Every structure is written in structure tokens, then in C-alpha cells.
Amino acid sequence: MAESLFQPSEIVSVVRAGVTARSPFEPAAHLRLAVAGQQVGWMPRVHADVLRRIPGMLGDGPPAEPDAVTLLPACTTFETRSAALATLARQLLDAGHVRGWRNELFAVTPALAAPAFAVVERAAARFLGLLTFASHMNGIIAGERAMWISRRSESKSVDPGMWDNLVAGGMPHGSHPLETLIRECDEESGIPPDLAGRAAPHGVIEVLREIPEGVQWEHVYIYDLTLPPDFVPVNRDGEVAEHRRIEPGALLAIMADRAMTVDATLVTLDTLIRRGWTPSAPPA
CATH class of the missing domain: 3.30.750.160 (Transcription Regulator spoIIAA)
Known part of the structure; x- marks a missing residue:
């Protein structure tokens, strides 16, 4: 992956500006x-x-x-x-x-x-x-400043080929945020239910933006899950093209290049700032 052209001190602002540019709403x-x-x-x-x-x-x-x-x-x-x-x-x-x-x-x-x-x-x-409603999860590697992320399949109808959180899924009628997450954990990354159930909630973000399909107005429930260092995700449903183990600097570069979906960028930035894994985290 190419190195970021942005200075470390400005990259969080660049990521936020990218989200704003991709989130028009009139x-x-x-x-x-x-x-x-x-x-x-x-x-x-x-x-x-x-x-x-x-x-x-x-x-x-x-x-x-x-x-x-x-x-x-x-x-x-x-x-x-x-x-x-x-x-x-x-x-x-x-x-x-x-x-x-x-x-x-x-x-x-x-x-x-x-x-x-x-x-x-x-x-x-x-x-x-x-x-609409969705559950997204940051996959944190225990004992390391590193995470797992996933890349969406090219066959996806929305945001094909873009980087995403390790696990992310829309919430069908009658489902609960954690229930949705546990199901998606198994399908997208092969995380067993007993481990997925330990995911820690970290609030909700609202996404409101114009998209080619119409409008994405979504409440996204954020979770972090600490994964064993030797855990390797395995996709089961064909919706993930690849998984990548990545450190914060390289992850921020992906986000600054707008190669990650808007909602996943917001969820990822949330955990990087909470954990102090950003070179600079100015107030939003």
C-alpha cells in the first residue's frame, strides 16, 4: 500500500474532511x-x-x-x-x-x-x-496497537471493493444490535458466538447523507471486540473479499484516501481516538 501523503499531525482532520465531502445532504x-x-x-x-x-x-x-x-x-x-x-x-x-x-x-x-x-x-x-439501523465492530488484536479490517466483495451492491470494519451488518426487523452483531461475526469473520458476545458497546453514531440509491439515514451501533493474537478471520458468506491485519498509521492512510466506507470510517476513527492511537485527535 502506498504511504500517505499527509503529515501525521493533520491526518485526522483529513479523514474527517473526507467524510464530510462524501456526506452531502440538502x-x-x-x-x-x-x-x-x-x-x-x-x-x-x-x-x-x-x-x-x-x-x-x-x-x-x-x-x-x-x-x-x-x-x-x-x-x-x-x-x-x-x-x-x-x-x-x-x-x-x-x-x-x-x-x-x-x-x-x-x-x-x-x-x-x-x-x-x-x-x-x-x-x-x-x-x-x-x-435504518446497523451494528459495526472494530476487531482489536489483544496486546497490540493493531486491528483487523475487511474489504467488501466486488459483488456487493453497495460500496463494492471498499474497506470496512471487521464486522458490519444492517439490522433486520425484530433484531437487536448485539444479536445482529453476533450473527454477522459468524458469517463474515468466523468469530464464534461465545467470543462475539463479549463485544463492548461504545455508543451510536448517526449517518445522514445523499447516496445514488437515495438517502442513507442510519443509526450505527459501535462495538469493540478484543481478539486473541493468533485469531485469523475467515469469511463464510462470500461478502468479504479479504481481511487485513493493520496498524493505526496504515489504517489512517486508507481512511484519508477515502478507500473505506463512510460509516466504517466513522466507527474506526471513534476507536482510534478513544484508544489514543491517532497522532493528533483535535476536537470534532
Whole structure:
């Protein structure tokens, strides 16, 4: 890997600037998407135009909120909303508006702890701009200033070939952050459940940015897991192209070059600063 062109004292600022540059979000280009008066998403206005051509899909928001729309205003139950969204997701797929069909259901909800209003195929969540949830884990090597990271498969529909946390995964409806993490640990890196269950939580970060699919509005739950020095990750689900054991300097260079996903960069930077593994960590 090529050496970083940045001075050690400025590299954290460079990493942060890279995240900002890759995280544009213009509120005026979006509508607050609501169900039963609660915001569940940030829908791009151009995507709202698509949905308005489907009878019953969108309604006007409250009079006091001209920049809001209501999803499925005539549906009043979890079951009817979910059925309508299942049909919508297939229509969006057939029309080429979504890709990377996952056969996995995400919640339509204003918060992780709130009851879901409905579920929808994961592939359609970012087209709608829905609030989603994910668990990410830094793999820390015991007794060393080093970590394991992973590179996403080139076949991934989102961020193919980019560097990622050792383990990262979206949270399907009905799952818990640690439960999601334990499952992804086994699939992505061959970490057994008894070891994965020792992961330590370190808070939540919010990602809100415009992306080609629509909007990534995600609450990312951060975990650190200390791994034995002789542990070597093994991918089981084909979604990881390679794993790399890496020291902080080389890792920061990858992040500064914008070769790591935005959410993984934020999660990685969080642990590097917490552990004092950065040459300079100015206030955010």
C-alpha cells in the first residue's frame, strides 16, 4: 500500500474532511416521510414524484409541515402497510429504481425502540430514505496497537471493493444490535458466538447523507471486540473479499484516501481516538 501523503499531525482532520465531502445532504431536496404523524425517513423529492404516480402511496403532510408527506395514508395496520410496501418494492425493482434485492425485511419506524409501522424489503429502504439501523465492530488484536479490517466483495451492491470494519451488518426487523452483531461475526469473520458476545458497546453514531440509491439515514451501533493474537478471520458468506491485519498509521492512510466506507470510517476513527492511537485527535 502506498504511504500517505499527509503529515501525521493533520491526518485526522483529513479523514474527517473526507467524510464530510462524501456526506452531502440538502434538506430542501428532501421531504420528511411520516407514518401516523411520526417521521420515519427523508425521501428525495424526485423519488416522491415516482411514488405519487402510484395511487394511495403518498399523502400530504400536516398543514404546518409543507415539506412532509405521509406514507400510505389510507393504511392503518402493520399488515396492510407491509403488504402495500411489498408490492411497491417489487414495482421499484421491475422499474430499475432499486437493486441488490436481499430478501430481508427492514422496519419502518421512527426509532429502534419504537414499534414498527411496517416492514419493507431492505433493497427499497434507501430509495424511500427510511431510518435504518446497523451494528459495526472494530476487531482489536489483544496486546497490540493493531486491528483487523475487511474489504467488501466486488459483488456487493453497495460500496463494492471498499474497506470496512471487521464486522458490519444492517439490522433486520425484530433484531437487536448485539444479536445482529453476533450473527454477522459468524458469517463474515468466523468469530464464534461465545467470543462475539463479549463485544463492548461504545455508543451510536448517526449517518445522514445523499447516496445514488437515495438517502442513507442510519443509526450505527459501535462495538469493540478484543481478539486473541493468533485469531485469523475467515469469511463464510462470500461478502468479504479479504481481511487485513493493520496498524493505526496504515489504517489512517486508507481512511484519508477515502478507500473505506463512510460509516466504517466513522466507527474506526471513534476507536482510534478513544484508544489514543491517532497522532493528533483535535476536537470534532
